[in-house]
Structures are given as structure tokens and as C-alpha cells.
Amino acid sequence: MRxxxxxxxxxRKPEQIAQRREAILAAMSVLLQSEKPELISLNQVARQAGLxxxxxxxxxxSREAIMxxxxxxxxxxxxxxxxxxxxxxxxxxxxxxxxxxxxxxxASEVRLCQLISMASSVLEQNVSDQAVLDFKWHTHALMGRxxxxxxxTLPGHPVxxxxxxxxxxxxxxxxxxxxxxxxxxVRKALQDPNLAVMRVDxxxxxGRAMCLLFKGLQPAHPMRLYSL
Numbered sequence: 001m002r003x004x005x006x007x008x009x010x011x012r013k014p015e016q017i018a019q020r021r022e023a024i025l026a027a028m029s030v031l032l033q034s035e036k037p038e039l040i041s042l043n044q045v046a047r048q049a050g051l052x053x054x055x056x057x058x059x060x061x062s063r064e065a066i067m068x069x070x071x072x073x074x075x076x077x078x079x080x081x082x083x084x085x086x087x088x089x090x091x092x093x094x095x096x097x098x099x100x101x102x103x104x105x106x107a108s109e110v111r112l113c114q115l116i117s118m119a120s121s122v123l124e125q126n127v128s129d130q131a132v133l134d135f136k137w138h139t140h141a142l143m144g145r146x147x148x149x150x151x152x153t154l155p156g157h158p159v160x161x162x163x164x165x166x167x168x169x170x171x172x173x174x175x176x177x178x179x180x181x182x183x184x185x186v187r188k189a190l191q192d193p194n195l196a197v198m199r200v201d202x203x204x205x206x207g208r209a210m211c212l213l214f215k216g217l218q219p220a221h222p223m224r225l226y227s228l
Contacts, residue, residue, distance in 0.1 A: 021059050023049045025073070028066045032111060037067060037118060062126045067115055071123065072138050074112035079142045081105045082149065089153045095214035098153050103207030106173060113202070116170065117177040139170075154214065161217045168213060176205050 027048035031040050042063050046053040060066045085101040092098075106113065115123060124132055143166040150162050180202035182190065190199050 017059075020051070020055075024051070024056055024059055024066060025070055028063070028070060029111075032067075032070075032114075037114070038122065061128060061131075064123050064125060065127045065131055067118070068123045068127060068131060068135055071112065071115040071119065072135065074109060074115065075138065075142050078105065078109045078112050079145050081108075082146060086149045086153050091153070091155060093154055093156055095154065096211050098150065099209075099211035099214060100207045102169075102210055103203045106206060107203035113173055113177040114181075117174045119174065154217075157214070157217045165210075165213050165217075169210065172206055172209050176200060176202050176209070180205070 024045060027045050028040070030048055031044055035044075040063055042053055042056055045063060045066060046056045049056070060069070082102060082105050085105050086098065089097055089101065124135070143163075146169075147159060147163050147166065150157075151159050154162070180200040189195065
């Protein structure tokens with residue numbers, strides 16, 4: 001925020017602080033559309049947001065912390081979309097339709113998938129212990145919501161086992177996204193017709209994998225709800 005003379009003014013009111021924080025997140029969001037995450041610097045973020053780098057540090061202690069905050073925001077939107085997509089399937093026990101819905105919604109969240117694929121190796125590095133703890137609790141809550149939605153859709157499946165598939169779901173997103181979006185040298189190599197079997201379609205592969213996971217669960221009654 002700057003005054004009429006163009007001089008920087010420190011944000012003090014809660015709404016000013018929130019506005020500054022959102023400006024930083026928006027700047028990172030813009031940069032992620034054209035830059036590889038690992039190449040984005042805090043200097044770039046600061047310039048995009050119209051701030052000095054020192055002022056960015058008042059809100060985030062690293063570029064990874066900014067990306068982690070974006071992932072949290074994306075996660076909330078993603079989970080709301082999943083809940084909406086699963087609602088028509090409540091009580092259906094149609095594991096194929098459920099898996100396809102999960103894959104379709106997830107594939108539409110490009111930035112979320114990109115950031116999930118970087119979470120353990122990049123985003124959870126160079127951030128504070130508290131930031132990691134907050135992110136893990138946030139993820140735990142989202143997965144709780146997903147298990148509740150799955151429990152309503154697949155009521156004959158043990159909730160304990162549905163809960164156990166959550167870390168596999170996240171691992172599949174991370175692994176399949178990386179495989180389906182390889183670096184340029186790998187992408188060129190996979191143009192070889194003899195290597196066609198190694199090409200990965202993210203949505204198709206995620207849907208197929210989740211369908212197999214659900215089919216491997218043994219139906220049981222009665223359902224016990226997931227509790228945080």
C-alpha cells in the first residue's frame with residue numbers, strides 16, 4: 001500500500017494486512033501460470049505484487065510458504081467440488097462412477113495437482129514447523145470431509161478402510177501427475193511409438209487406480225462415520 005506521494009505505507013489494520021497477503025498470493029498465482037515453480041523467486045513475487053522483498057517476509061517466510069498457502073486454498077475449492085460431484089451418487093455403491101468423479105474433478109484442478117506433486121519434496125521444505133503442522137491439520141480435515149462423502153456414496157464399505165485409502169489417493173495424484181507431465185526430454189522420448197505404453201493420461205489412470213482400490217475394499221455393515 002502506498003500513499004498519495006507513492007511512498008510505501010505499512011499495513012496495520014486487519015483488512016489492510018489481509019489485502020497485502022492476498023496481493024502476494026495473487027502474484028504467486030500469476031507467476032505459476034507461466035513459470036516453473038522451482039524457478040520462481042521471492043524477488044519475482046515481490047515485483048509482481050508491487051512490494052519490496054522485505055515486506056513479503058512480513059507475511060510469508062519463503063516462496064514455499066506462499067505456494068503452501070495457495071495449495072490450502074485450492075484444497076478447499078477441490079473438496080467442495082468433489083462433495084458436489086459425489087452427491088448424486090449417494091448410496092449408489094457404484095465404485096466406478098465414484099472413482100471417475102474423483103478423477104474428473106481432480107484433473108480439472110491443474111494447480112492443485114502440480115502443487116500436490118511438489119508437496120513433500122519442495123513445499124514442506126524451507127517453511128516453519130508451525131506452517132507444516134497447520135498444513136497437515138488442514139489436509140487431515142479435508143480428507144475427513146472426503147471420507148464422509150465417500151461413506152455416504154459407498155455406505156457398504158468400511159469407513160476405516162476408506163480412511164486408509166486417503167494417503168494412497170494423495171500419493172496417486174502426486175505420482176501420476178509427475179508421470180503425465182514429464183520434463184521435455186522425457187516427453188520427446190515418449191513420442192517413440194514403441195514407448196506408447198509408458199505415456200500416462202492423468203485422469204484415466206487416476207480413475208482406474210481409485211476404482212481398483214475401492215473394489216479391493218470389503219463391504220461391511222453398519223457404516224461408522226469418520227470423526228476428526
